[in-house]
Amino acid sequence: MVVNIFNLDRDHQDIKERLIECMRDVLSGGDFILGRHVREFEEAFAAYIGVKYAVGVNSGTDALKIGGLSLGLKAGDKVVTTPNTYISTAMGLSIHGIEPVFCDIELDTYNMDPHVLDEVLKKEKGVKLCIPVHLYGHPCRMDEIQEICKKHGVLIMEDACQAHGALYKEKRVGGLGDVGAFSFYPTKNLGCYGDGGIITTNSHEIYEKAVMLRAYGQTSKHVHAIEGFNSRLDEIQAAMLKIKLEKLDYWNKRRRHIAWLYKRELEDTPVILPMEAPWAYHVYHLYVVRVKERDELMAYLREKGVTTLIHYPTPIHLQGVYSRLGYKQGAFPNSEEAARQIISLPIFPSMKEDEVIYVARCIREFYGMQV
Numbered sequence: 418m419v420v421n422i423f424n425l426d427r428d429h430q431d432i433k434e435r436l437i438e439c440m441r442d443v444l445s446g447g448d449f450i451l452g453r454h455v456r457e458f459e460e461a462f463a464a465y466i467g468v469k470y471a472v473g474v475n476s477g478t479d480a481l482k483i484g485g486l487s488l489g490l491k492a493g494d495k496v497v498t499t500p501n502t503y504i505s506t507a508m509g510l511s512i513h514g515i516e517p518v519f520c521d522i523e524l525d526t527y528n529m530d531p532h533v534l535d536e537v538l539k540k541e542k543g544v545k546l547c548i549p550v551h552l553y554g555h556p557c558r559m560d561e562i563q564e565i566c567k568k569h570g571v572l573i574m575e576d577a578c579q580a581h582g583a584l585y586k587e588k589r590v591g592g593l594g595d596v597g598a599f600s601f602y603p604t605k606n607l608g609c610y611g612d613g614g615i616i617t618t619n620s621h622e623i624y625e626k627a628v629m630l631r632a633y634g635q636t637s638k639h640v641h642a643i644e645g646f647n648s649r650l651d652e653i654q655a656a657m658l659k660i661k662l663e664k665l666d667y668w669n670k671r672r673r674h675i676a677w678l679y680k681r682e683l684e685d686t687p688v689i690l691p692m693e694a695p696w697a698y699h700v701y702h703l704y705v706v707r708v709k710e711r712d713e714l715m716a717y718l719r720e721k722g723v724t725t726l727i728h729y730p731t732p733i734h735l736q737g738v739y740s741r742l743g744y745k746q747g748a749f750p751n752s753e754e755a756a757r758q759i760i761s762l763p764i765f766p767s768m769k770e771d772e773v774i775y776v777a778r779c780i781r782e783f784y785g786m787q788v
């Protein structure tokens with residue numbers, strides 16, 4: 418059997434005709450930039466997350482960049498985030514001279530450890546913004562993070578790029594901080610057919626700033642109040658995202674079912690499975706397990722036709738781009754241990770029960786366990 422890590426074509430089979438139809442609609446409508454579809458999708462997404470405003474931009478990286486700049490950050494300020502994330506959590510702002518400082522993770526949720534955050538903020542001067550990352554689809558401990566950030570006068574921008582629809586204590590992530598940033602990279606829980614992203618906020622001021630920043634700093638056509646970017650969500654992407662948003666809750670339920678099956682099949686193995694905190698609704702963007710013999714298991718699964726990946730092999734404090742910050746190996750033991758041991762197993766909404774069981778059986782075989 419061949420089991421890929423994602424299968425977008427199969428996931429979208431039942432809405433393919435609607436997607437093609439809406440593409441035709443956009444093509445013949447002749448409106449390709451910031452038209453009706455972007456507006457309608459922004460409204461629908463804001464309502465889904467439970468915030469007042471959403472601003473479509475051209476990637477998750479730009480959502481983080483424009484989100485941070487809309488909050489008033491400027492060169493010389495610092496942000497605190499975790500090292501076990503995709504590089505753009507830090508790079509979206511560091512390219513504008515807003516440097517990251519890092520905070521280690523908890524090894525159970527793989528997310529920011531609030532106790533460590535408090536220590537970091539006591540030590541570091543100039544941190545204006547905290548970026549908790551709801552990694553793999555599991556929400557961060559937002560109450561603790563909010564309390565600590567409030568104490569230190571630090572704003573919050575949630576990196577929700579992997580957590581569309583995840584709940585923290587019954588509330589959707591992306592609506593819990595000052596700003597939320599989402600990616601619509603094709604493989605995300607809600608993905609488009611190219612690049613896309615969105616900023617969420619309850620603040621009218623931040624909303625207006627983000628709207629200006631995404632389109633050359635303009636307040637109206639040919640009137641430019643500040644310097645900005647060209648970073649817009651395309652009409653064609655917004656039109657398709659509108660259709661896909663209707664399916665998001667169902668797809669997330671499917672992901673949760675697959676995670677439940679993996680748990681049932683692998684609970685008695687040496688594999689460390691992902692946890693779901695009692696206050697969390699995990700949306701399993703990725704199904705990440707931890708094993709000591711990572712390379713051998715990945716090679717074994719490859720031989721058996723199962724694709725796996727590592728998210729992410731190098732914690733970002735050890736990436737060449739941030740060598741200037743002076744962090745050394747050993748600075749963040751939990752993030753580094755995770756990076757050595759994690760494997761992302763296949764998970765996607767249309768994954769079939771026998772595919773999950775096949776992957777689990779291959780893992781049991783690897784450990785010489787009864788299948």
Ligand SMILES: Cc1ncc(COP(=O)(O)O)c(C=O)c1O
Binds near residue numbers: 600602612
């Ligand atoms: C946690 C996280 N942050 C930021 C991003 C950046 O999003 P994009 O690829 O849309 O720029 C991603 C997606 O790859 C991500 O997973």
